[in-house]
Amino acid sequence: MYGLSVRWSLAEAPDGVDAALREYVHDTSLARFTGMDGLRFKTWRTRPGEWFEGTYVFETAAARDAFAASFAEVAAESPGSKLIGSAPVLQEPFDVVAVAEGGSGFAAGPGPA
Template identity: 85%
Template sequence: MYGLTVRWSLADAPAGVDDELREYVHGTSLDRFTGMPGLRFKTWRTRPGEWFEGTYVFATAQARDEFAADFAGKAAGSPGSKIIGSAPILQESFDVVAVAEGGAGFAAGPGPAPAG
């Protein structure tokens, strides 16, 4: 399997950006990537106020590399960049050594609501 990480800094992002990103992922982005050909899974990760990241795992290096090249050309104008107010600070390809499914099983869909 073949991975790609795209990360944005939230250090200078506007107030409320964490909630806006969560709403965008749950309301739009999740559906966009569900069932995407060549993609095994995508995970959205955040450290509120610090960074927001998309981590993709593809079935083939070709699928990953084609997606990465396409996204690199339009990353600054992507919905995430528009919400955050800046382009990604990192786009990095990697190899996935292994994935283990734990006893609780694999679950797709939105994560927990924000604490508070």
């Protein structure tokens, strides 16, 4: 499996951006990536007030690289960038060594509010 991390800094983001990002992910972005061809899964991670990140895991390197190239072209104008007020500070491909499903199982959908 082949991953991609896209991270934004929230250091200079406007007040309320954490709630706005959570709302955008829950109401819009989650549906956009659910069932996406070539994508195994995506997680959205945040350290409120510090950074916000999309972590993608693709079936093939070609799928990852194609998505990364197309996103790089529009990253500065993406919905996340508009909410945050700046472009991503990192777009980094990586290899996934393994994924383990724990005893509680895998759960898709929004996290805590």
